[in-house]
Amino acid sequence: MPISSIAVDLPRAATPAETALTRRVDLTTLRLFVAVCDEQNLTRAAQREGIAASAVSKRMNDFELAFGVTLFKRLAKGMALTPAGETLLHHARVTLLNVEKIxxxxxxxxxxxxxxxxxxxxxxxxVQYLPEDLSAFFGAHELLRVDLQERPSGQVVRGIEEGAAEIGICSVEADSRALEAFHYRYDNLVVVMRPDHPLAGRERLLFTETLDFDHIGLHTASSIYLRSQYAATQAGKTMRLRINVPGFDAVCRMVQANMGLGLIPDRAFAVVGAGMGLRAIPLRDDWGRRELKIVVRDAAHLSATGRLMLDYLRAVETDRVGRVGSQRG
Amino acid sequence: MPISSIAVDLPRAATPAETALTRRVDLTTLRLFVAVCDEQNLTRAAQREGIAASAVSKRMNDFELAFGVTLFKRLAKGMALTPAGETLLHHARVTLLNVEKIxxxxxxxxxxxxxxxxxxxxxxxxVQYLPEDLSAFFGAHELLRVDLQERPSGQVVRGIEEGAAEIGICSVEADSRALEAFHYRYDNLVVVMRPDHPLAGRERLLFTETLDFDHIGLHTASSIYLRSQYAATQAGKTMRLRINVPGFDAVCRMVQANMGLGLIPDRAFAVVGAGMGLRAIPLRDDWGRRELKIVVRDAAHLSATGRLMLDYLRAVETDRVGRVGSQRG
DNA sequence: CGGAATGTTGGAAAAAGATTCCAACAATCC
DNA sequence: GGATTGTTGGAATCTTTTTCCAACATTCCG
Known part of the structure; x- marks a missing residue:
């Protein structure tokens, strides 16, 4: 069955009638509505918001009338939500959170x-680059602010496309479609192990050489984990996974606890593995040398701050490492 | 450097002063502000919204005064945004979108x-299960609506934790932490054949290995059929189909009648193929052996609709194998 | 059973807030 | 330098919202 035939609420434009209704929503009503839901009691909600109970009652009734829905089941003991009320409550909460952010x-x-x-x-x-890059950026621009969220590479691309953020940083492997892309950093994977591990004496390793030993996996959506699984499959073997853990620091602790080998970026090891008495051996495979890229929707139309950040991030590796920097695509 | 020390806007509670400011935001102002940004011109924006220009001017000025910021650079030729204005514009857009959804x-x-x-x-x-499951659900509950979004498994868990949705479906591999998790579907497909089939001696099979033999197809809308067609295409081959039949039990009878190979879930085989003297060999491809789970924050506090959906999804695999399976496969 | 308690609703008057209209003003265009 | 385009300010008007108080419905509990 084609997906498009599922009777699911696809995002659709509001009809004219709904556009008109949009104007009947106001934030005070939403705030009062949430208060009533929290307190399950109109009177207490009114007290909490410092307003007369009858004013709250009127707002709720007018709202119900305007939309032609019932939000509450008026019970003897307070007010309980109907399904329509639950839906409204959810949207009201996120709307108010947004307003607070404003x-x-x-x-x-x-x-x-x-x-x-x-x-x-x-x-x-x-984990690896933004802490120092951003704090250096803030050193130069004290009065700027960054709002940073973590997402897997694919979701970074999606978020930038949808305008959820201006600048994204993700693996170069992620398909950035129509976005503009710039080089950010190279990212070298190392195999982390205890000094008493049989492989600890090696200078460099091929990934396949590690497949005879237990591994500690990163969380299963991570690109490192996926890529290494793929490499194992290509080699006709499987990884012997003892456990999957959510972060680079957790990987190092598991290694220390003798659970197996870990596979993490070298810079991450420098940050989280320092002083744990572990050995980190570079991977020789070319997929072990990963690249991070910067993606933006349209570099020419970034905000002034976005532009500044983009230029800074594009220059930072060259400045810091002395390596040739950026390219399109 | 620990991440927490980056001078980044971490989500924080609003201070009392900011809470007070929250009340000075209203949707009309936001709507007008967006209009002004769109038109880069206060007069046209006023026209578009059907209101006097001076009213718009007043709202913008009052807003700027209340928050102590300048939103526009008043240029001779219209109004251009300041950085504060850009920030507001972004949040205003998402807020209004939310209100429209309400x-x-x-x-x-x-x-x-x-x-x-x-x-x-x-x-x-x-792709595989929700099309049939949801449309069956809607068959039973015409007046319910589902708002479904696609995300990678890890993000599904995060979204449920954050309350972005009530019910999540993800790979069983994803760590669902404090969420309640229920089995949804096994994706363990087996190839069903007569004991005298050339492949009958094998322990496991790659799907491509079966493509040299005749197949019995499930009905053409079934996810298994679609998925296996897709896999054949990926391998650059086509399935040799002798017949399409409507249910798992029918597949087994056709196999028994020496019509070819069948491809069905192992749990279905356990129910309908038992005692037919057939052989069921697990598929080695990874699309042939995954488990999906349902995650919710707290099953006891789901909305009535959420509860209904959860119960439905939990029951659907069993039902389909034992009962619905014979009709719809 | 009945009165107190709790909680929601309705109406009129008062208060608060928003809109309009018009005039003033500032910066371009030609 | 006058016409044009576009933003702002003030006073009057209009709309919306709030308050206050009374009415009403239920439950609680002696």
Whole structure:
């Protein structure tokens, strides 16, 4: 059955009638509605919001009338939500959260902040490179703010496409479709092990050489995990996984606890594995040398802050490592 | 450097002053603000919204005054956004989109809809199982609506944790932490054949190995059929189909009648193929052996619609194998 | 059973807030 | 330098919302 035939709410444009209804929503009503839901009691909700109970009652009734729905089952003991009420409650909560974010960010501006940029990045970038890159950026631009969220590479691309953020950082493997892409950093994988491991004496390793030993997997959606599974399959073997753990630090602790080998980026090892007495051996396979890229929807139309950040991130590796930097695509 | 020390906007509670400011935001102002940004011109924006220009001007100025920020650079030729304005524009857009969703969904209720449930699912589930499961669900509950979004398994878990949706479906591999998890589907497909078939001696099979023999297809809308067609195409071959039959039991009878190979879930074989003297060999391809699970935050506190959906999804595999399976496969 | 308690609703008057209209003003265009 | 385009300010008007108080419905409990 084709997916398009499922009777699911696909995002659709509002009809004219619904557009008109949109204007009958207001934030005070939403705030009061949430209060009533929280308190399950109109009177207490009114108290909490510092308003007369009858005003709240009127707002709720007018709203129900305007939309032609019942939000509450008026029970003897307080008010319980109908399904329509539950739906509204969810959307009301996220709407109010958004409004709060507006207030928070604008009051930052009123306190001197000069610009915001929203970013999405994958775990590798956030753990390895962004801490120092961003703090250096903030050193140069104290009055700018960054809103950074972690997502897997594929979701980073999706988020940038949808305009959820201006700048994304993800694996170069992720298909960035119509987005503009720039080189960010190379990312070298190392095999982490205890010094008493049979492989500990090696200078470099092929991944297949590690397949005779137990491995500690990263979380199953991570690109490192997926890529290494694929490499094992290509070699006609399977990884002997003792456990999957969610972060690079957890991998190192598992290695220390003698659970097996770990596979993480070298810079991550430098950050989280330092002082744990472990050995990190570079991988020789070419997929072990990964690349992170920066993606944006349209570099020419970034906000001033976004532009500044993009230029900074594109230059930072060259500055810091002395390696040739950026390219399109 | 620990991530927490990056000078990034971490989500934080609003201060009392910001809470007060929250009340100074209203949707009309936001709507007008977006209009002004779109038109880059206050007068045209006022026209578009059917209101006097001076009213718009006043709202914008009052807003700027209340938050102590400048949103526009008043240029001779229209109005251009400041960084604060850009930030507001982004949040205003998503807020208004949310409000529109409120209007759309509530007006569905006013037209008879009885319940909504928000779901997240990974691609595997959306492609393979949800089409048939949801359309069967809608057959039984015409007046319910589902809001379904696709995300990778890890993000499904995150979304359920954060309350973005009530019910999630993801790979059993994903760590569902504190969420409640229930079995949804086994994806363990077996190749069914007579004991005298050339492949009958094998322990496991790759799907491509079966493509040199005749197949018995399930009905053409079934996910197994679709998925196996897809796999054949990927391998650059086509399936040699002798017949398409409507249910798992019919497949087994055709196999018994020496019509070819069948491809059905192992659990289905256990129920309908038992005692038919057939051989069932597991498929080695990874699309042939996955398990999907259902995750919810707290099954005891689901909405009525969510509860119905959860119960339905939990029961559907068993039902289909034992009962519905014979009709719909 | 009946009165107190709890909680929701309705109406009129008062208060608050938003809109309009018009005039003023500032910066371009030609 | 006058016409044009576009934003802002003020006073009057209009709309919306709130408050206050009373009415009403249920449950609680002696």
């Amino acid at each position: 207030a928070v960010e604008l009051s930052e501006y009123s306190q001197g902040v000069r610009g915001h940029v929203r970013m999405l990045a994958n775990l590798s970038a956030i | 209007a759309v969904e509530l007006s569905e209720y006013s037209q008879g809809v009885r319940g909504h449930v928000r779901m997240l699912a990974n691609l595997s589930a959306i």
